[in-house]
Amino acid sequence: MAALHQQLCSCASSPSSSSVSATIQSRNSSISCCPSSRIISVSSLSSSKFSSSWGSSSRVLSLKSSVQAHVASFGPELSLARPSSGGRSRNGRRVGAGVGRVESVQQQQQQELPTKLQEIVKLFEAVPDSKQKYEQLLYYAKQLKPLAKEFHTKENKVEGCVSQVWVKPSLTEDSRVFFEADSDSLLTKGLAALLVEGLSGATVSEILKDSFETPNFSSFGAPVTMSKKDSIQKKLQEALAPTILEVDDVSHQHAGHAGVHKGATETHFNVKVVSDKFTGTSLIKRHRLVYELLDEELKTGVHALALVTKTPKEIGQ
């Protein structure tokens, strides 16, 4: 489930169908990917909502809370290991973005997948060429039934995606879950369609099963990378352990700026960090520290960071 959902979240940096063809041609174009935990949170949240309404165990409710806790932390680790404990660790699972697949694990996993999903996986594996895989994905995208606008709510939205993705699950009487999904980008639509095709009709218990680990669809060959905003958040979170961290993409405010290409996103950010690690350092030192942490982003496209760096004391905490 983790990998599928993570792939579901991989988004094109400019959500338009023309960009998809561009990405087919240039493997080096960066496609931002949101962390798998986010879509897990959506689908498991919704699944857990249903399960709790059916009176299942309280571990499902704890799933929900741990999901929220995990949403903040993410990272492209390749985790193929089975979860050690119950539902909780499931949400901590993330699958490496753009890392090659591991054959043996996939075969192992396939046995536990719902049949429909298995078929889809086999279908994709049967296609030899990456380009054809893309085309197949696009075919799925076109097949996807659009979701009515009233369901494009914040609840259904997958957070952290550069493209907009909505997933709406519905429960039938015999505890089967059907998914509907939509997205504004063709690529994510395709991945959402895979989810809808593969998991609709599965029972709640199947979806929530611990040992459910989907194969890595990153074998499409697309370099899937995290959006800059996410990687900035991740790096600052890890290094500074802040009490407050806000990262906002304000590139749209600087459109038409000298030196900014038309339609460029993720070039200007407002970053607010409140962390204990800043005590006793001068303003320059704090800014330099942040710049050093975000060196990679600054070299690849981001060229302005409006920084507010404070210690908890300074803001009166």
Next chain:
Amino acid sequence: MVFSVGKPPPGNVQGSTTWTARKQRAAKPEIKLTPGPHVSLTIPMTELLYKVVKSCQAVVFVKGTRTAPQCVFSHRVLTIMNEVGVDYEVVNVLDEHHNPGLREAIKVYSHWPTIPQIYVKGEFVGGADILDEMAPSGEIKTLFQKS
């Protein structure tokens, strides 16, 4: 009875523009690190940078010119410096004709990845955010007063 009149004072002569034309002092021109691409450089840009930074009391590296900044952060910095009222120099990093490669060189030289950048008395002070924080407290003025 008036029999003769003298010449009108010069300011009252027909067609005099003394009182109508507004004379605006031209803004101090930006520092250009090289005269242009027709002159080949014998020293690297970094050294030129060093010279400029050390020789001026205050120099501000911005995107655009003093009167036409091309970036909101550069504009902010210039506004603050104008408010402080001190004399400062401006270097346009977007001017590839006169300052080739300066945009990257200044980032490496200061070990600071964004522009604008302010140097006072040869020392790096900071960027737009830092100046923003220093402005209300009057710290900037003290930087200039320090010997």
